[in-house]
Amino acid sequence: MxxxxxxxxxxxxxxxxxxxxxxxxxxxxxxxxxxxxxxxxxxxxxxxxxxxxxxxxxxxxxxxxxxxxxxxxxxxxxxxxxxxxxxxxxxxxxxxxxxxxxxxxxxxxxxxxxxxxxxxxxxxxxxxxxxAPTTAVHGVLVDIYGVGVLITGKSGVGKSETALELVKRGHRLVADDCVEIRQEDQDTLVGTSPELIEHLLEIRGLGIINVMTLFGAGAVRTSKQITLNIDLELWDQDKQYDRLGLDEEKMKIIDSEVPKLTVPVRPGRNLAVIIEVAAMNFRLKRMGVNAAQQFTDRLSDVIHEKAIQDED
The missing domain is CATH 3.40.1390.20 (HprK N-terminal domain-like)
Structure with missing residues (x-):
């Protein structure tokens, strides 16, 4: 085109x-x-x-x-x-x-x-x-503490509802349902909303709501660089989920790769808080603070000291 x-x-x-x-x-x-x-x-x-x-x-x-x-x-x-x-x-x-x-x-x-x-x-x-090369992804893009978080998952898993809760917590919506992505540089992906559904959220049971009208201009933005992907999936009791945060998955979009976290969905889990903390933790990692790695290092030190004591 x-x-x-x-x-x-x-x-x-x-x-x-x-x-x-x-x-x-x-x-x-x-x-x-x-x-x-x-x-x-x-x-x-x-x-x-x-x-x-x-x-x-x-x-x-x-x-x-x-x-x-x-x-x-x-x-x-x-x-x-x-x-x-x-x-x-x-x-x-x-x-x-x-x-x-x-x-x-x-x-x-x-x-x-x-x-x-x-x-x-x-x-x-x-x-x-x-x-720039472009593509479209089914999901929701939200700006959380300056981190562009692309929330993906199967239809009906709760992406839009989670985005609504994040907006209520002071974060900004970029796009719902369809995220248009362009690769502006080697590893720079920028997401925007199609003009037809800009500022709109679809909530099952409520219908379509206008986020800017309800929450003000500060609750939306036109575009955001995508730096983190959070994939929501229904809880599978037979699947082993990462409990330490050491595993690094990637989501490939066009020619770039974005860090990916898989978050299982089950009743009682506050997804908005989890995603919010995930964004903050991602920022910390980029600043050189990795809690999971620090814990693993401390655990290794304890095991090593214990082994020395046993030998003595």
Whole structure:
């Protein structure tokens, strides 16, 4: 599915359209940008035509030193049928040769007043966000003490009810039922809610409630990085559950892995409190405090000392 067109960056950054209006809906397929300095010198063997091209002070100053024939040839080669746009930075004057070539090939020529380095950074961040790999997961995403907790489990296990209790305890809901996830970096997963169900919770027996209306704007947020997965499952008396917290499971989402905890559900267990404490304990572990490991180390020391005493 097409995610970004040239029109999107034109509107996002309030750019000036100088030429090539017919190509304003061209697709943008990569977040990589190109500053075609070596191409203006005549080397087009590896020209990345599918990228947005940025022309700043350096490129245009060099271009002015070329002969009239070379100026026309370079701009003809710069404008291809797959080039999404050519952007002139610093509000510099657009060469007439570029305008003529862009009109022939319908390549949008845009202009911004920002400096090249600053604008390229902002544009790259925008494109990486829009072009990031995405997926959707059935679950609930809640911000608990700054930890993005993705609560998963089979339908009817109590995910939404647990999220409601967490919201009542002062935490913030990001998404219920369907969590849209995009991978913005190698190990950075950001979850959001589909626009249709944003701020809504479905509670069986009550129906759909609007969390922001009931609890205020501080009870919701639009997105959150996912750092912990808690999987709720019905209690299985034949299954051995981790009682120390030393086992480390992982949940793979797209190309990233998130720490996973499996919490059994049975009557009388306060899931909201358990998940809240799990988030706090996760923060402690990231700060270097691992209670389970400390207990294991102390136990090993006691056993070792006991063995020495027995030998004596």
């Amino acid at each position: 097409l995610k970004v067109r040239t029109r999107d960056i034109y509107e996002k950054f309030s750019l000036e359209l100088v030429a090539g209006e017919e190509g304003i809906d061209r697709p943008i397929t990569t977040s990589d940008l190109s500053r075609p300095g070596i191409e203006l010198a005549g080397f087009f063997d590896y020209y990345p035509a599918e990228r947005i091209q940025l022309l700043g002070m350096t490129e245009l100053s060099f271009f002015e030193q070329l002969s009239d024939e070379a100026r026309i040839t370079r701009m003809d080669e710069l404008c291809t049928d797959i080039t999404p746009a050519i952007i002139i930075t610093r509000g510099l004057e657009v060469p007439q040769e570029l305008i003529d070539a862009a009109e022939r090939e319908s390549v949008p020529i845009l202009r911004t007043k920002f400096k090249t380095t600053r604008f390229s950074g902002n544009l790259t961040n925008f494109l990486e966000s829009k072009l």
